[in-house]
Amino acid sequence: MNQIFDFTDYGELLGLVHNSIIAGLVLGVVGGVVSMFVMMRDLPFAVHGISELSFAGASGALLLGVNVVAGSLLGSLLAAVLIGALGARARDRNSIIGVLMPFGLGLGVLFLALYKGRSANKFGLLTGQIVAVDTPQLSWLLATSAVVLIGLLIIWRPLTFASADPETAAARGVPVAALSSVFMVLLGLAVAMSIQIVGALLVLSIICTPAAAAMRVTATPHLVVLLSVLFGVVSVVGGILLALGSSVPISPYVTTIAFAIYLICRLLGSRRTAGVG
Template sequence: MHGISELSFAGASAALLLETNVVAGSIVGSLVAVGAIGVLGARARDRNSAIGILMPFGLGLGVLFLALYKVRAANKFGLLTSQIVAVDTPQMTWLLSTSAVVLVALVVMWRPLSFASADPDVAEARGAPVRGLSFAFVIVLGLAVALSVQVVGALLALTLVVTPAAAVARATASPVLLPLLSIVFGGILLALGSNIPISPYVTTISFTIYAVCRLVGKYRTRRLGARRTAPQPA
Protein backbone atom coordinates (compact mmCIF):
# COMPACT_ATOMS: atom_id res chain seq x y z
CA MET A 1 0.00 0.00 0.00
CA HIS A 2 2.69 2.49 0.99
CA GLY A 3 4.92 1.41 -1.90
CA ILE A 4 2.01 2.01 -4.29
CA SER A 5 1.40 5.52 -2.97
CA GLU A 6 5.07 6.47 -3.32
CA LEU A 7 5.26 5.38 -6.96
CA SER A 8 1.88 7.00 -7.58
CA PHE A 9 3.44 10.21 -6.30
CA ALA A 10 6.42 9.67 -8.62
CA GLY A 11 4.10 9.17 -11.60
CA ALA A 12 2.12 12.30 -10.76
CA SER A 13 5.34 14.29 -10.36
CA ALA A 14 6.61 13.03 -13.71
CA ALA A 15 3.33 14.03 -15.37
CA LEU A 16 3.58 17.47 -13.78
CA LEU A 17 7.12 17.86 -15.10
CA LEU A 18 6.05 16.74 -18.59
CA GLU A 19 2.97 18.99 -18.40
CA THR A 20 0.55 16.12 -18.98
CA ASN A 21 -2.45 14.91 -16.97
CA VAL A 22 -1.39 14.46 -13.35
CA VAL A 23 -4.12 11.93 -12.52
CA ALA A 24 -3.12 9.77 -15.48
CA GLY A 25 0.50 9.91 -14.34
CA SER A 26 -0.54 8.93 -10.83
CA ILE A 27 -2.51 5.95 -12.15
CA VAL A 28 0.42 4.81 -14.29
CA GLY A 29 2.73 5.06 -11.29
CA SER A 30 0.34 2.98 -9.17
CA LEU A 31 0.05 0.27 -11.82
CA VAL A 32 3.84 0.17 -12.19
CA ALA A 33 4.08 -0.30 -8.42
CA VAL A 34 1.52 -3.13 -8.53
CA GLY A 35 3.50 -4.88 -11.26
CA ALA A 36 6.80 -4.38 -9.44
CA ILE A 37 5.41 -5.74 -6.17
CA GLY A 38 3.95 -8.71 -8.04
CA VAL A 39 7.30 -9.50 -9.68
CA LEU A 40 9.68 -8.70 -6.82
CA GLY A 41 7.40 -9.98 -4.07
CA ALA A 42 6.08 -13.14 -5.69
CA ARG A 43 6.96 -15.00 -2.50
CA ALA A 44 5.43 -13.76 0.75
CA ARG A 45 8.80 -13.50 2.49
CA ASP A 46 10.13 -11.21 -0.27
CA ARG A 47 7.10 -8.89 -0.31
CA ASN A 48 8.14 -6.68 2.62
CA SER A 49 11.61 -6.26 1.13
CA ALA A 50 10.12 -5.30 -2.25
CA ILE A 51 7.85 -2.71 -0.63
CA GLY A 52 10.77 -1.37 1.42
CA ILE A 53 12.75 -0.93 -1.79
CA LEU A 54 9.93 0.71 -3.74
CA MET A 55 9.03 3.26 -1.05
CA PRO A 56 12.30 5.26 -1.02
CA PHE A 57 12.76 4.73 -4.76
CA GLY A 58 9.36 6.19 -5.58
CA LEU A 59 9.72 9.02 -3.08
CA GLY A 60 13.18 9.86 -4.40
CA LEU A 61 11.96 9.94 -8.00
CA GLY A 62 9.03 12.14 -7.03
CA VAL A 63 11.26 14.61 -5.20
CA LEU A 64 13.64 14.67 -8.19
CA PHE A 65 10.84 15.44 -10.63
CA LEU A 66 9.47 18.17 -8.38
CA ALA A 67 12.94 19.70 -8.06
CA LEU A 68 13.21 19.82 -11.84
CA TYR A 69 9.77 21.43 -12.13
CA LYS A 70 10.27 25.19 -11.91
CA VAL A 71 6.84 26.57 -12.72
CA ARG A 72 4.40 26.69 -9.79
CA ALA A 73 5.33 25.83 -6.21
CA ALA A 74 1.66 25.29 -5.26
CA ASN A 75 1.44 22.23 -7.50
CA LYS A 76 4.49 20.74 -5.84
CA PHE A 77 3.02 21.12 -2.36
CA GLY A 78 -0.35 19.81 -3.54
CA LEU A 79 1.06 16.45 -4.62
CA LEU A 80 2.35 15.84 -1.10
CA THR A 81 -0.60 17.05 0.99
CA SER A 82 -3.23 18.09 -1.60
CA GLN A 83 -6.47 19.99 -1.17
CA ILE A 84 -9.83 18.80 -2.45
CA VAL A 85 -10.85 22.18 -3.87
CA ALA A 86 -7.71 22.23 -6.03
CA VAL A 87 -8.98 19.39 -8.27
CA ASP A 88 -9.77 20.95 -11.66
CA THR A 89 -12.20 19.80 -14.36
CA PRO A 90 -9.80 17.57 -16.39
CA GLN A 91 -8.64 15.89 -13.18
CA MET A 92 -12.25 15.43 -12.06
CA THR A 93 -13.05 13.62 -15.32
CA TRP A 94 -10.21 11.18 -14.71
CA LEU A 95 -11.18 10.77 -11.06
CA LEU A 96 -14.83 10.03 -11.86
CA SER A 97 -14.04 7.56 -14.64
CA THR A 98 -11.42 5.75 -12.55
CA SER A 99 -13.77 5.67 -9.57
CA ALA A 100 -16.43 4.06 -11.78
CA VAL A 101 -13.93 1.38 -12.85
CA VAL A 102 -13.02 0.69 -9.21
CA LEU A 103 -16.66 0.44 -8.11
CA VAL A 104 -17.68 -1.83 -10.98
CA ALA A 105 -14.68 -4.10 -10.35
CA LEU A 106 -15.54 -4.36 -6.65
CA VAL A 107 -19.18 -5.18 -7.40
CA VAL A 108 -18.17 -7.92 -9.85
CA MET A 109 -15.70 -9.65 -7.53
CA TRP A 110 -17.33 -8.80 -4.18
CA ARG A 111 -18.73 -12.24 -3.27
CA PRO A 112 -15.78 -14.42 -4.38
CA LEU A 113 -13.34 -11.90 -2.91
CA SER A 114 -15.14 -11.98 0.45
CA PHE A 115 -15.08 -15.77 0.38
CA ALA A 116 -11.37 -15.86 -0.49
CA SER A 117 -10.56 -13.30 2.20
CA ALA A 118 -12.40 -15.26 4.91
CA ASP A 119 -10.91 -18.66 4.09
CA PRO A 120 -8.60 -18.81 1.05
CA ASP A 121 -7.94 -22.56 1.35
CA VAL A 122 -11.61 -23.49 1.35
CA ALA A 123 -12.32 -20.96 -1.40
CA GLU A 124 -9.60 -22.44 -3.58
CA ALA A 125 -10.91 -25.95 -2.90
CA ARG A 126 -14.38 -24.80 -4.01
CA GLY A 127 -12.92 -23.56 -7.29
CA ALA A 128 -12.59 -19.84 -6.57
CA PRO A 129 -9.70 -18.21 -8.48
CA VAL A 130 -7.92 -17.03 -5.33
CA ARG A 131 -4.69 -15.95 -7.02
CA GLY A 132 -6.52 -14.17 -9.81
CA LEU A 133 -8.75 -12.39 -7.30
CA SER A 134 -5.71 -11.35 -5.28
CA PHE A 135 -4.02 -9.87 -8.34
CA ALA A 136 -7.21 -8.13 -9.47
CA PHE A 137 -7.75 -6.68 -6.01
CA VAL A 138 -4.20 -5.31 -5.91
CA ILE A 139 -4.82 -3.56 -9.24
CA VAL A 140 -8.06 -2.08 -7.90
CA LEU A 141 -6.18 -1.03 -4.75
CA GLY A 142 -3.56 0.66 -6.91
CA LEU A 143 -6.25 2.65 -8.72
CA ALA A 144 -7.84 3.61 -5.39
CA VAL A 145 -4.47 4.79 -4.08
CA ALA A 146 -3.97 6.89 -7.22
CA LEU A 147 -7.32 8.54 -6.52
CA SER A 148 -6.41 9.07 -2.86
CA VAL A 149 -3.15 10.80 -3.79
CA GLN A 150 -5.14 13.42 -5.71
CA VAL A 151 -7.38 14.10 -2.70
CA VAL A 152 -5.11 13.88 0.37
CA GLY A 153 -1.63 13.79 -1.17
CA ALA A 154 1.00 11.06 -1.30
CA LEU A 155 2.10 11.42 2.30
CA LEU A 156 -1.28 10.59 3.83
CA ALA A 157 -2.91 8.32 1.23
CA LEU A 158 -2.37 5.42 3.63
CA THR A 159 -4.45 7.21 6.26
CA LEU A 160 -7.43 7.66 3.95
CA VAL A 161 -7.44 4.04 2.80
CA VAL A 162 -6.57 2.25 6.06
CA THR A 163 -7.54 4.25 9.18
CA PRO A 164 -11.31 4.72 8.56
CA ALA A 165 -11.67 1.02 7.71
CA ALA A 166 -9.68 0.06 10.82
CA ALA A 167 -12.00 2.22 12.93
CA VAL A 168 -15.15 0.71 11.41
CA ALA A 169 -13.77 -2.82 11.88
CA ARG A 170 -13.82 -2.14 15.64
CA ALA A 171 -17.52 -1.29 15.48
CA THR A 172 -18.96 -3.83 13.02
CA ALA A 173 -18.02 -7.05 11.27
CA SER A 174 -20.57 -6.60 8.48
CA PRO A 175 -18.93 -6.72 5.03
CA VAL A 176 -21.61 -4.33 3.78
CA LEU A 177 -21.52 -1.73 6.55
CA LEU A 178 -17.73 -1.68 6.77
CA PRO A 179 -17.02 0.03 3.40
CA LEU A 180 -20.06 2.31 3.73
CA LEU A 181 -19.14 3.55 7.20
CA SER A 182 -15.50 3.91 6.13
CA ILE A 183 -16.61 6.61 3.70
CA VAL A 184 -18.48 8.44 6.47
CA PHE A 185 -15.61 8.11 8.94
CA GLY A 186 -13.10 9.62 6.50
CA GLY A 187 -14.27 13.20 7.06
CA ILE A 188 -13.51 14.28 3.50
CA LEU A 189 -16.60 16.43 2.98
CA LEU A 190 -15.69 18.65 5.96
CA ALA A 191 -12.78 20.05 3.98
CA LEU A 192 -14.93 21.42 1.16
CA GLY A 193 -15.57 24.79 2.80
CA SER A 194 -12.14 25.30 4.32
CA ASN A 195 -8.79 26.66 3.18
CA ILE A 196 -7.03 24.09 5.34
CA PRO A 197 -5.74 21.04 3.42
CA ILE A 198 -7.85 17.92 3.71
CA SER A 199 -5.09 15.90 5.42
CA PRO A 200 -5.66 17.23 8.98
CA TYR A 201 -9.38 16.47 8.71
CA VAL A 202 -8.84 12.89 7.57
CA THR A 203 -6.07 12.08 10.03
CA THR A 204 -7.65 13.71 13.09
CA ILE A 205 -11.23 12.54 12.57
CA SER A 206 -10.41 9.01 11.51
CA PHE A 207 -7.89 8.51 14.33
CA THR A 208 -10.33 9.89 16.92
CA ILE A 209 -13.08 7.56 15.71
CA TYR A 210 -10.61 4.67 15.68
CA ALA A 211 -9.60 5.39 19.29
CA VAL A 212 -13.23 5.60 20.40
CA CYS A 213 -14.17 2.39 18.57
CA ARG A 214 -11.17 0.63 20.08
CA LEU A 215 -12.24 1.64 23.60
CA VAL A 216 -15.82 0.57 22.91
CA GLY A 217 -14.58 -2.74 21.55
CA LYS A 218 -12.50 -3.38 24.66
CA TYR A 219 -15.47 -2.52 26.87
CA ARG A 220 -17.76 -4.90 24.97
CA THR A 221 -15.13 -7.66 25.14
CA ARG A 222 -14.78 -7.25 28.89
CA ARG A 223 -18.56 -7.33 29.39
CA LEU A 224 -18.85 -10.44 27.24
CA GLY A 225 -16.03 -12.11 29.18
CA ALA A 226 -17.64 -11.17 32.50
CA ARG A 227 -20.93 -12.71 31.39
CA ARG A 228 -19.26 -15.94 30.37
CA THR A 229 -17.35 -16.28 33.65
CA ALA A 230 -20.27 -15.27 35.86
CA PRO A 231 -21.70 -18.18 37.91
CA GLN A 232 -24.90 -19.55 36.46
CA PRO A 233 -27.97 -19.84 38.72
CA ALA A 234 -28.74 -23.36 39.86
Protein backbone atom coordinates in the same frame (compact mmCIF):
# COMPACT_ATOMS: atom_id res chain seq x y z
CA MET B 1 -6.55 30.19 16.34
CA ASN B 2 -7.54 33.34 14.43
CA GLN B 3 -4.39 32.93 12.35
CA ILE B 4 -5.47 29.43 11.36
CA PHE B 5 -9.24 29.79 10.91
CA ASP B 6 -11.09 32.57 9.10
CA PHE B 7 -14.71 31.89 8.14
CA THR B 8 -15.48 35.47 7.10
CA ASP B 9 -16.09 34.68 3.42
CA TYR B 10 -16.92 31.02 3.94
CA GLY B 11 -20.14 31.12 1.87
CA GLU B 12 -18.37 32.55 -1.16
CA LEU B 13 -15.45 30.16 -0.81
CA LEU B 14 -17.81 27.19 -0.59
CA GLY B 15 -18.88 27.79 -4.17
CA LEU B 16 -15.29 27.54 -5.34
CA VAL B 17 -14.80 23.98 -4.09
CA HIS B 18 -17.93 22.41 -5.55
CA ASN B 19 -15.85 19.93 -7.55
CA SER B 20 -13.65 19.15 -4.55
CA ILE B 21 -16.65 18.31 -2.37
CA ILE B 22 -18.05 15.97 -5.03
CA ALA B 23 -14.60 14.41 -5.40
CA GLY B 24 -14.32 14.03 -1.63
CA LEU B 25 -17.72 12.36 -1.44
CA VAL B 26 -16.85 9.90 -4.20
CA LEU B 27 -13.41 9.26 -2.77
CA GLY B 28 -14.88 8.58 0.68
CA VAL B 29 -17.19 5.95 -0.81
CA VAL B 30 -14.46 4.25 -2.86
CA GLY B 31 -11.90 4.44 -0.07
CA GLY B 32 -14.37 3.04 2.44
CA VAL B 33 -15.20 0.04 0.25
CA VAL B 34 -11.61 -0.69 -0.75
CA SER B 35 -10.29 -0.29 2.79
CA MET B 36 -12.29 -3.29 4.01
CA PHE B 37 -10.41 -5.61 1.65
CA VAL B 38 -7.12 -3.85 2.41
CA MET B 39 -7.54 -4.69 6.09
CA MET B 40 -8.82 -8.21 5.44
CA ARG B 41 -5.86 -8.96 3.18
CA ASP B 42 -3.31 -7.19 5.41
CA LEU B 43 -2.22 -4.72 2.71
CA PRO B 44 -1.71 -1.34 4.47
CA PHE B 45 2.01 -1.50 3.71
CA ALA B 46 1.20 -2.13 0.04
CA VAL B 47 -0.98 0.98 -0.03
CA HIS B 48 1.95 3.06 1.12
CA GLY B 49 4.22 1.47 -1.46
CA ILE B 50 1.77 2.13 -4.28
CA SER B 51 1.34 5.75 -3.16
CA GLU B 52 5.08 6.39 -3.48
CA LEU B 53 5.20 5.31 -7.13
CA SER B 54 1.96 7.16 -7.78
CA PHE B 55 3.67 10.25 -6.38
CA ALA B 56 6.62 9.64 -8.71
CA GLY B 57 4.28 9.32 -11.69
CA ALA B 58 2.43 12.52 -10.79
CA SER B 59 5.70 14.39 -10.23
CA GLY B 60 7.05 13.22 -13.57
CA ALA B 61 3.86 14.34 -15.31
CA LEU B 62 4.10 17.73 -13.60
CA LEU B 63 7.70 18.11 -14.79
CA LEU B 64 6.78 17.16 -18.37
CA GLY B 65 3.72 19.38 -18.40
CA VAL B 66 1.27 16.56 -19.10
CA ASN B 67 -1.84 15.36 -17.23
CA VAL B 68 -0.88 14.87 -13.58
CA VAL B 69 -3.81 12.53 -12.91
CA ALA B 70 -2.73 10.28 -15.78
CA GLY B 71 0.82 10.23 -14.42
CA SER B 72 -0.45 9.34 -10.97
CA LEU B 73 -2.60 6.53 -12.37
CA LEU B 74 0.31 5.17 -14.40
CA GLY B 75 2.61 5.11 -11.36
CA SER B 76 -0.03 3.44 -9.19
CA LEU B 77 -0.82 0.76 -11.76
CA LEU B 78 2.87 0.02 -12.30
CA ALA B 79 3.40 -0.43 -8.56
CA ALA B 80 0.25 -2.51 -8.16
CA VAL B 81 1.22 -4.85 -11.00
CA LEU B 82 4.77 -5.26 -9.69
CA ILE B 83 3.62 -5.96 -6.13
CA GLY B 84 0.91 -8.35 -7.32
CA ALA B 85 3.19 -10.23 -9.71
CA LEU B 86 6.33 -10.44 -7.58
CA GLY B 87 4.86 -10.60 -4.08
CA ALA B 88 2.63 -13.65 -4.01
CA ARG B 89 3.65 -14.42 -0.42
CA ALA B 90 3.42 -11.82 2.33
CA ARG B 91 7.16 -11.96 3.03
CA ASP B 92 8.06 -11.48 -0.65
CA ARG B 93 5.46 -8.74 -0.99
CA ASN B 94 6.88 -6.76 1.92
CA SER B 95 10.37 -7.06 0.47
CA ILE B 96 9.21 -5.74 -2.91
CA ILE B 97 7.35 -2.86 -1.26
CA GLY B 98 10.39 -2.03 0.85
CA VAL B 99 12.40 -1.68 -2.36
CA LEU B 100 9.74 0.26 -4.30
CA MET B 101 8.93 2.82 -1.59
CA PRO B 102 12.30 4.61 -1.35
CA PHE B 103 12.79 4.35 -5.12
CA GLY B 104 9.41 5.95 -5.84
CA LEU B 105 9.85 8.65 -3.23
CA GLY B 106 13.38 9.45 -4.41
CA LEU B 107 12.26 9.60 -8.03
CA GLY B 108 9.38 11.89 -7.12
CA VAL B 109 11.64 14.22 -5.14
CA LEU B 110 14.05 14.36 -8.12
CA PHE B 111 11.24 15.33 -10.50
CA LEU B 112 9.98 18.02 -8.12
CA ALA B 113 13.51 19.40 -7.70
CA LEU B 114 13.77 19.75 -11.49
CA TYR B 115 10.33 21.35 -11.77
CA LYS B 116 10.55 25.14 -11.98
CA GLY B 117 6.84 25.96 -11.71
CA ARG B 118 4.70 27.03 -8.76
CA SER B 119 5.79 25.63 -5.40
CA ALA B 120 2.14 25.07 -4.48
CA ASN B 121 1.94 22.43 -7.21
CA LYS B 122 4.87 20.57 -5.64
CA PHE B 123 3.50 20.79 -2.12
CA GLY B 124 0.04 19.72 -3.26
CA LEU B 125 1.28 16.35 -4.53
CA LEU B 126 2.49 15.53 -1.03
CA THR B 127 -0.28 17.06 1.12
CA GLY B 128 -3.24 17.56 -1.22
CA GLN B 129 -4.94 20.68 -2.52
CA ILE B 130 -8.47 21.75 -1.74
CA VAL B 131 -9.14 23.76 -4.91
CA ALA B 132 -7.07 21.64 -7.29
CA VAL B 133 -9.96 19.52 -8.60
CA ASP B 134 -11.07 21.09 -11.87
CA THR B 135 -13.73 19.66 -14.19
CA PRO B 136 -11.36 17.44 -16.25
CA GLN B 137 -9.83 15.99 -13.06
CA LEU B 138 -13.28 15.38 -11.62
CA SER B 139 -14.23 13.52 -14.79
CA TRP B 140 -11.12 11.35 -14.47
CA LEU B 141 -11.93 10.69 -10.82
CA LEU B 142 -15.56 9.76 -11.50
CA ALA B 143 -14.59 7.43 -14.34
CA THR B 144 -11.89 5.77 -12.25
CA SER B 145 -14.28 5.41 -9.32
CA ALA B 146 -16.81 3.68 -11.55
CA VAL B 147 -14.16 1.22 -12.74
CA VAL B 148 -13.09 0.44 -9.16
CA LEU B 149 -16.61 0.01 -7.78
CA ILE B 150 -17.87 -2.05 -10.73
CA GLY B 151 -14.74 -4.20 -10.61
CA LEU B 152 -15.19 -4.85 -6.90
CA LEU B 153 -18.89 -5.61 -7.37
CA ILE B 154 -18.07 -8.24 -9.99
CA ILE B 155 -15.51 -10.07 -7.85
CA TRP B 156 -17.06 -9.26 -4.44
CA ARG B 157 -18.12 -12.73 -3.28
CA PRO B 158 -15.04 -14.74 -4.38
CA LEU B 159 -12.73 -11.92 -3.23
CA THR B 160 -14.37 -11.88 0.21
CA PHE B 161 -13.99 -15.66 0.46
CA ALA B 162 -10.36 -15.54 -0.73
CA SER B 163 -9.54 -12.70 1.67
CA ALA B 164 -11.06 -14.41 4.70
CA ASP B 165 -9.72 -17.94 4.07
CA PRO B 166 -7.39 -18.16 1.05
CA GLU B 167 -6.41 -21.81 1.62
CA THR B 168 -9.99 -23.07 1.72
CA ALA B 169 -10.94 -20.83 -1.20
CA ALA B 170 -8.11 -22.23 -3.32
CA ALA B 171 -9.09 -25.78 -2.38
CA ARG B 172 -12.62 -25.10 -3.61
CA GLY B 173 -11.42 -23.84 -6.97
CA VAL B 174 -11.54 -20.09 -6.39
CA PRO B 175 -8.85 -18.41 -8.55
CA VAL B 176 -7.09 -16.82 -5.58
CA ALA B 177 -4.00 -15.64 -7.48
CA ALA B 178 -6.03 -14.03 -10.27
CA LEU B 179 -8.31 -12.31 -7.77
CA SER B 180 -5.27 -10.97 -5.94
CA SER B 181 -3.87 -9.49 -9.14
CA VAL B 182 -7.20 -7.90 -10.10
CA PHE B 183 -7.63 -6.41 -6.64
CA MET B 184 -4.12 -4.97 -6.68
CA VAL B 185 -4.95 -3.14 -9.91
CA LEU B 186 -8.19 -1.80 -8.41
CA LEU B 187 -6.28 -0.79 -5.29
CA GLY B 188 -3.74 1.05 -7.45
CA LEU B 189 -6.55 3.03 -9.08
CA ALA B 190 -8.05 3.90 -5.69
CA VAL B 191 -4.69 5.08 -4.35
CA ALA B 192 -4.11 7.30 -7.38
CA MET B 193 -7.52 8.90 -6.80
CA SER B 194 -6.80 9.51 -3.12
CA ILE B 195 -3.52 11.28 -3.85
CA GLN B 196 -5.41 13.97 -5.75
CA ILE B 197 -7.14 15.00 -2.50
CA VAL B 198 -4.90 14.21 0.47
CA GLY B 199 -1.51 13.84 -1.22
CA ALA B 200 0.91 10.93 -1.37
CA LEU B 201 2.09 10.99 2.24
CA LEU B 202 -1.26 10.56 3.99
CA VAL B 203 -3.23 8.31 1.66
CA LEU B 204 -3.53 5.62 4.37
CA SER B 205 -6.07 7.80 6.17
CA ILE B 206 -8.55 7.12 3.35
CA ILE B 207 -7.60 3.63 2.19
CA CYS B 208 -6.97 1.98 5.59
CA THR B 209 -8.34 3.92 8.56
CA PRO B 210 -12.11 3.77 7.76
CA ALA B 211 -12.25 -0.04 7.76
CA ALA B 212 -9.81 -0.29 10.67
CA ALA B 213 -12.26 1.82 12.68
CA ALA B 214 -15.36 -0.04 11.48
CA MET B 215 -13.85 -3.43 12.37
CA ARG B 216 -13.46 -2.23 15.94
CA VAL B 217 -17.22 -1.99 16.45
CA THR B 218 -18.61 -4.82 14.29
CA ALA B 219 -17.52 -8.06 12.65
CA THR B 220 -20.45 -8.23 10.22
CA PRO B 221 -19.09 -7.69 6.69
CA HIS B 222 -22.04 -5.64 5.43
CA LEU B 223 -21.95 -3.35 8.47
CA VAL B 224 -18.19 -3.00 8.12
CA VAL B 225 -18.63 -1.76 4.55
CA LEU B 226 -21.42 0.67 5.45
CA LEU B 227 -19.57 2.10 8.44
CA SER B 228 -16.31 2.26 6.53
CA VAL B 229 -17.96 4.25 3.73
CA LEU B 230 -19.59 6.56 6.27
CA PHE B 231 -16.29 7.14 8.07
CA GLY B 232 -14.49 7.74 4.78
CA VAL B 233 -17.03 10.31 3.58
CA VAL B 234 -17.08 12.14 6.93
CA SER B 235 -13.26 12.26 7.02
CA VAL B 236 -12.75 13.57 3.47
CA VAL B 237 -15.72 15.92 3.14
CA GLY B 238 -15.31 17.12 6.72
CA GLY B 239 -11.63 17.78 6.08
CA ILE B 240 -12.46 19.80 2.96
CA LEU B 241 -15.05 21.91 4.78
CA LEU B 242 -12.65 22.65 7.64
CA ALA B 243 -9.71 23.41 5.37
CA LEU B 244 -11.83 25.84 3.39
CA GLY B 245 -11.80 28.30 6.28
CA SER B 246 -8.19 27.67 7.20
CA SER B 247 -4.70 28.47 6.03
CA VAL B 248 -3.59 24.89 6.75
CA PRO B 249 -3.62 22.25 3.93
CA ILE B 250 -6.49 19.80 3.75
CA SER B 251 -4.60 16.65 4.71
CA PRO B 252 -4.15 17.37 8.47
CA TYR B 253 -7.91 17.79 8.82
CA VAL B 254 -8.72 14.60 6.92
CA THR B 255 -6.23 12.56 8.89
CA THR B 256 -7.26 14.07 12.24
CA ILE B 257 -10.95 13.36 11.65
CA ALA B 258 -10.15 9.82 10.52
CA PHE B 259 -7.93 9.23 13.56
CA ALA B 260 -10.56 10.64 15.94
CA ILE B 261 -13.16 8.28 14.46
CA TYR B 262 -10.77 5.37 14.91
CA LEU B 263 -10.13 6.27 18.56
CA ILE B 264 -13.85 6.51 19.28
CA CYS B 265 -14.51 3.16 17.60
CA ARG B 266 -11.62 1.57 19.47
CA LEU B 267 -13.03 2.83 22.75
CA LEU B 268 -16.53 1.58 21.91
CA GLY B 269 -15.10 -1.76 20.82
CA SER B 270 -13.15 -2.13 24.06
CA ARG B 271 -16.23 -1.40 26.14
CA ARG B 272 -18.29 -3.90 24.14
CA THR B 273 -15.63 -6.58 24.62
CA ALA B 274 -15.42 -5.84 28.34
CA GLY B 275 -19.21 -6.01 28.63
CA VAL B 276 -19.33 -9.39 26.89
CA GLY B 277 -16.52 -10.68 29.08
